[in-house]
Amino acid sequence: MWRGGSNTRTCKRRFFSSPTRSRHHRPPYMLHSRGSQHLKAMAEVDHLAAERATARFDVEEMKVAWAGSRHAVHVADRMARLVASDPVFRKDNRTMLSRKELFKDTLRKAAHAWKRIVELRLTEEEADLLRQYVDQPGYVDLHWGMFVPAIKGQGTEEQQHKWLPLAYKFQIIGCYAQTELGHGSNVQGLETTATFDPKTDEFVIHSPTLTSSKWWPGGLGKASTHAVVYARLITEGKDYGIHGFIVQLRSLEDHSPLPGVTLGDIGGKFGSGAYNSMDNGVLRFDHVRIPRDQMLMRLSQVTREGKYVHSNVPKQLLYGTMVYVRQSIVADASKALSRAVCIAVRYSAVRKQFGSQDGGPETQVLNYKTQQSRLFPLLASAYAFRFVGDWLNWLYTDVTQKLEAKDFSTLQEAHACTAGLKAVTTSVTADAIEECRKLCGGHGYLNSSGLPELFAVYVPACTYEGDNVVLLLQLASGKQPVGTMAYMGKVQYLMQCKSAVSSAEDWLNPDAIQEAFEARALRMAVNCAQNISQAASQEEAAGFYERSPDLLEAAVAHIQLIIVTKFIEKVHQEIPGHGVKEQLQALCNVYALYILHKHLGDFLATGCITPRQGALANEQLGKLYAQVRPNAVALVDAFNYTDHYLGSVLGRYDGDVYPALYEEAWKDPLNETVVPEGYHEYLRPLIKQQQLKLSRL
Numbered sequence: 096m097w098r099g100g101s102n103t104r105t106c107k108r109r110f111f112s113s114p115t116r117s118r119h120h121r122p123p124y125m126l127h128s129r130g131s132q133h134l135k136a137m138a139e140v141d142h143l144a145a146e147r148a149t150a151r152f153d154v155e156e157m158k159v160a161w162a163g164s165r166h167a168v169h170v171a172d173r174m175a176r177l178v179a180s181d182p183v184f185r186k187d188n189r190t191m192l193s194r195k196e197l198f199k200d201t202l203r204k205a206a207h208a209w210k211r212i213v214e215l216r217l218t219e220e221e222a223d224l225l226r227q228y229v230d231q232p233g234y235v236d237l238h239w240g241m242f243v244p245a246i247k248g249q250g251t252e253e254q255q256h257k258w259l260p261l262a263y264k265f266q267i268i269g270c271y272a273q274t275e276l277g278h279g280s281n282v283q284g285l286e287t288t289a290t291f292d293p294k295t296d297e298f299v300i301h302s303p304t305l306t307s308s309k310w311w312p313g314g315l316g317k318a319s320t321h322a323v324v325y326a327r328l329i330t331e332g333k334d335y336g337i338h339g340f341i342v343q344l345r346s347l348e349d350h351s352p353l354p355g356v357t358l359g360d361i362g363g364k365f366g367s368g369a370y371n372s373m374d375n376g377v378l379r380f381d382h383v384r385i386p387r388d389q390m391l392m393r394l395s396q397v398t399r400e401g402k403y404v405h406s407n408v409p410k411q412l413l414y415g416t417m418v419y420v421r422q423s424i425v426a427d428a429s430k431a432l433s434r435a436v437c438i439a440v441r442y443s444a445v446r447k448q449f450g451s452q453d454g455g456p457e458t459q460v461l462n463y464k465t466q467q468s469r470l471f472p473l474l475a476s477a478y479a480f481r482f483v484g485d486w487l488n489w490l491y492t493d494v495t496q497k498l499e500a501k502d503f504s505t506l507q508e509a510h511a512c513t514a515g516l517k518a519v520t521t522s523v524t525a526d527a528i529e530e531c532r533k534l535c536g537g538h539g540y541l542n543s544s545g546l547p548e549l550f551a552v553y554v555p556a557c558t559y560e561g562d563n564v565v566l567l568l569q570l571a572s573g574k575q576p577v578g579t580m581a582y583m584g585k586v587q588y589l590m591q592c593k594s595a596v597s598s599a600e601d602w603l604n605p606d607a608i609q610e611a612f613e614a615r616a617l618r619m620a621v622n623c624a625q626n627i628s629q630a631a632s633q634e635e636a637a638g639f640y641e642r643s644p645d646l647l648e649a650a651v652a653h654i655q656l657i658i659v660t661k662f663i664e665k666v667h668q669e670i671p672g673h674g675v676k677e678q679l680q681a682l683c684n685v686y687a688l689y690i691l692h693k694h695l696g697d698f699l700a701t702g703c704i705t706p707r708q709g710a711l712a713n714e715q716l717g718k719l720y721a722q723v724r725p726n727a728v729a730l731v732d733a734f735n736y737t738d739h740y741l742g743s744v745l746g747r748y749d750g751d752v753y754p755a756l757y758e759e760a761w762k763d764p765l766n767e768t769v770v771p772e773g774y775h776e777y778l779r780p781l782i783k784q785q786q787l788k789l790s791r792l
């Protein structure tokens with residue numbers, strides 16, 4: 096796998112055997128080292144035991160609160176261990192693989208995962224978890240996450256009957272081909288055409304321009320045999336806009352592209368390893384013919400004669416697959432954020448800098464107030480996103496049931512909430528992973544910390560399934576105050592209410608928090624509405640355009656209110672387990688007061704609170720951090736992540752960080768040889784030349 100040099104000596108993880116260094120130059124640690132046996136013995140020590148002993152709550156019960164149920168803890172635990180114990184699912188070397196090796200490794204893991212799923216007769220829930228713990232983006236994510244849901248949501252019963260069994264058994268592999276080179280956000284601007292030919296009862300799929308090339312779909316580049324392709328439906332000479340079509344792309348015999356189909360991978364992406372395991376693809380059609388019944392016809396149909404018939408349902412149901420994936424992305428945000436936070440908290444408890452007195456131990460960096468004020472809000476956000484994700488999943492299920500009964504009243508609310516929460520949670524998580532890297536100091540920059548790869552894999556979530564800014568602007572369409580907008584019905588009260596907070600402790604009252612967040616969100620929305628009408632006396636669209644930066648901030652305020660509200664509601668529920676409710680209460684307060692502190696300008700500018708009340712919130716925040724401190728390690732233990740899933744030497748459960756870091760370094764391909772490749776070509780001549788020059792002086 097790794098390239099060795101032809102004229103260089105090979106060393107298998109040998110410590111400091113460079114011929115250019117004498118034993119006397121080795122650091123003291125190495126002189127006493129007895130190699131990896133010694134390292135393994137050290138690894139049995141739990142360096143975080145003292146931290147775990149200070150927890151004031153039942154960690155096992157917190158695992159239940161985090162996972163949602165005892166059953167969920169149990170299943171997740173089983174699947175995580177199944178993956179961690181299987182050598183095929185090893186991932187510690189993947190940042191060192193070439194793109195081709197990484198892609199093949201992804202195919203191997205996906206095939207092995209499927210084999211295990213079939214052998215063990217895993218349920219859908221177990222199989223989803225197993226794939227999650229394999230933790231390597233690949234074509235299966237799009238097959239199960241978008242291709243199958245698109246057919247379920249937009250296919251007729253007959254179409255589902257035909258296609259889903261093939262997809263369920265992997266007799267076909269599918270992807271979701273919507274975005275084009277020229278258009279992604281503006282779905283109505285897509286150019287691919289699907290023209291009905293009544294003579295043959297077929298659609299002709301065509302890419303009329305370079306910019307109409309499908310570009311980005313995951314799994315398209317190398318793996319998929321089929322795609323749901325979004326194209327402009329043209330029949331009887333009329334363009335009826337974007338519709339979905341099932342199109343076969345590759346032969347089921349030898350995987351070669353079918354006639355008229357040109358396709359490939361779009362090239363390497365940000366970071367080493369990371370999302371490069373995915374074959375995001377490019378696709379062009381040259382008058383490719385498909386039978387009429389491969390148009391997804393649940394929402395609208397084309398008859399044998401070529402008549403376009405639209406069922407009596409909102410046309411936005413075409414976007415249903417995106418709504419489904421956006422809600423799952425919110426749940427994913429809490430997973431990615433909690434992984435980063437788990438690494439940063441454990442490492443901050445192990446890492447010591449400064450503060451030694453009389454030769455005693457130095458201070459754990461977790462004890463620095465600055466470290467706490469950067470890290471604990473992220474810990475609280477992980478819990479906040481977890482609970483709002485659960486609620487969003489409930490909302491999505493509820494909307495889906497209503498849609499089945501032809502009740503479309505909550506569709507707009509579901510769209511706004513999924514779009515807004517997807518935007519806010521992914522943006523915060525992407526920034527937070529980078530903050531966790533900085534919180535881990537220099538070692539956080541090493542691939543072995545797990546953080547660079549986590550960041551590189553995660554950041555595109557701010558773009559895919561809708562650019563976050565574009566999605567936030569969707570919230571600003573001024574709908575009826577229903578569901579999460581209901582507080583807007585209290586406009587008269589919220590426009591003039593004054594916060595009654597007069598001490599730091601008053602900020603522990605959920606009603607005080609709720610009122611301040613509602614007043615801020617409402618006043619920002621009202622200010623926007625007023626400014627829009629002032630900015631554009633003739634046209635609302637012009638005012639909307641002019642004031643869109645303010646609209647973004649108002650949308651964020653609304654979404655933060657939803658997150659705070661759902662966290663407060665969660666804490667109001669009955670939560671079993673010693674001290675669990677108290678910890679969640681503290682984290683809820685940390686989340687809310689941190690947002691208040693960070694966005695103090697909004698709260699002050701809209702007159703929701705006074706500067707003094709803002710200062711009291713910050714004072715309370717400091718007290719909450721002190722309350723979280725002894726529980727911090729146990730709070731991340733409650734995520735219940737295996738070392739395999741975390742993939743971080745800094746976040747190891749046992750906290751035995753230094754030997755692991757040290758051992759990891761020797762696995763780098765550069766250390767396969769003592770003298771580097773290139774020495775004879777570039778280093779030796781250089782050194783010799785200088786020596787020659789010096790000898791002439």
Ligand SMILES: CCCCCCCCCC/C=C\C/C=C/C(=O)SCCNC(=O)CCNC(=O)[C@H](O)C(C)(C)COP(=O)(O)OP(=O)(O)OC[C@H]1O[C@@H](n2cnc3c(N)ncnc32)[C@H](O)[C@@H]1OP(=O)(O)O
Pocket residue numbers: 223236237239240241271273274279280281282283313411412414415417418420423424506507510558559560561562565566569572
């Ligand atoms: C265990 C299983 C887990 C599964 C997880 C799998 C996850 C796999 C993750 C893999 C990673 C990456 C995959 C990535 C995939 C992709 O990126 S697919 C491509 C995604 N593309 C987008 O998201 C494009 C973004 N653009 C849009 O969504 C729309 O074009 C936009 C909403 C921005 C605008 O649409 P228009 O048609 O122009 O509409 P507009 O005029 O603005 O609005 C009309 C009207 O419709 C309402 N509306 C818009 N969208 C929706 C919707 N989705 N649902 C309901 N209603 C919607 C809008 O509010 C307007 O309403 P109004 O009443 O007329 O005001």
Ligand SMILES: Cc1cc2nc3c(=O)[nH]c(=O)nc-3n(C[C@H](O)[C@H](O)[C@H](O)COP(=O)(O)OP(=O)(O)OC[C@H]3O[C@@H](n4cnc5c(N)ncnc54)[C@H](O)[C@@H]3O)c2cc1C
Pocket residue numbers: 237271272273274277278279280281310311312313370375555558559560561562563564565568
């Ligand atoms: C890793 C990855 C995987 C993907 N997987 C798939 C897939 O499987 N299938 C698929 O079909 N697609 C996929 N995509 C494509 C993805 O959905 C689009 O890239 C995404 O929707 C953003 O669209 P865009 O690229 O057109 O961005 P653009 O819209 O071009 O955005 C560029 C900039 O313009 C701004 N902007 C755009 N419109 C507005 C506006 N109206 N107002 C203000 N600002 C605006 C944006 O905020 C952004 O800053 C994937 C993308 C990535 C990165």
